[in-house]
Amino acid sequence: MGKELILESIANHINLGKEEQDFFLSVLKNKKVKKKQFLSQEGDISKGPVFVINGILRSYTVDKNGFEHILQFAPPGWWMADMYSMVTQKPGQLSIDAIDDSEVLVLPKPELDKLYLSIPSFERFFRILAENSLIAYQQRIIGNLSQTAKERYNSFCRSYPSLIECLPQKQVASYIGVTPEFLSKMLKNKNSS
Numbered sequence: 001m002g003k004e005l006i007l008e009s010i011a012n013h014i015n016l017g018k019e020e021q022d023f024f025l026s027v028l029k030n031k032k033v034k035k036k037q038f039l040s041q042e043g044d045i046s047k048g049p050v051f052v053i054n055g056i057l058r059s060y061t062v063d064k065n066g067f068e069h070i071l072q073f074a075p076p077g078w079w080m081a082d083m084y085s086m087v088t089q090k091p092g093q094l095s096i097d098a099i100d101d102s103e104v105l106v107l108p109k110p111e112l113d114k115l116y117l118s119i120p121s122f123e124r125f126f127r128i129l130a131e132n133s134l135i136a137y138q139q140r141i142i143g144n145l146s147q148t149a150k151e152r153y154n155s156f157c158r159s160y161p162s163l164i165e166c167l168p169q170k171q172v173a174s175y176i177g178v179t180p181e182f183l184s185k186m187l188k189n190k191n192s193s
Helices: 002-011 018-027 083-088 109-118 121-146 149-159 169-176 180-192
Strands: 029-033 038-040 050-054 057-062 068-074 095-098 102-106
Touching: 002 018, 002 050, 002 102, 018 109, 068 169, 109 121, 121 149, 149 169, 149 180, 169 180
Parallel strands: none
Antiparallel strands: 029 102, 038 095, 050 102, 057 068, 057 095
């Protein structure tokens, strides 16, 4: 299933011949990740992007008071990486772990660089992903600056419709920038109105 899912994801943006698909699939590393297991931690140097086959990943940072701030969730069919570390090959600023038992395909950074040279359309593919990611982060920052908590929650629901029911409220609260208690109260008031 994983190979079909990743090839579908790629086919949404670029066309690959059979040999190119086979070469691409040959450089991926399949990895099973247990619930709460880290793929990378703050301070690690990124090994490359990961594609989620099943399960859910999250990327986050922890502030000096020990509070987690979730930047992204990655359900099946999504890519995730600490972009700063992957591009600069310096120690990362994010931790990435599994919310549920998960299976991912890792694209090692050296193999990614080879892909760019041997199949130039991969540069286009990852440029499109980077542009879409930049747009999403920009919209999220604007939302965090100008939207109410309820509007941020509704935006979360639009971005991650498949995750609304399966994520702990604590993690949703972290993503939208409120306490779990505030989110619970807000949702209770929403359901009663």
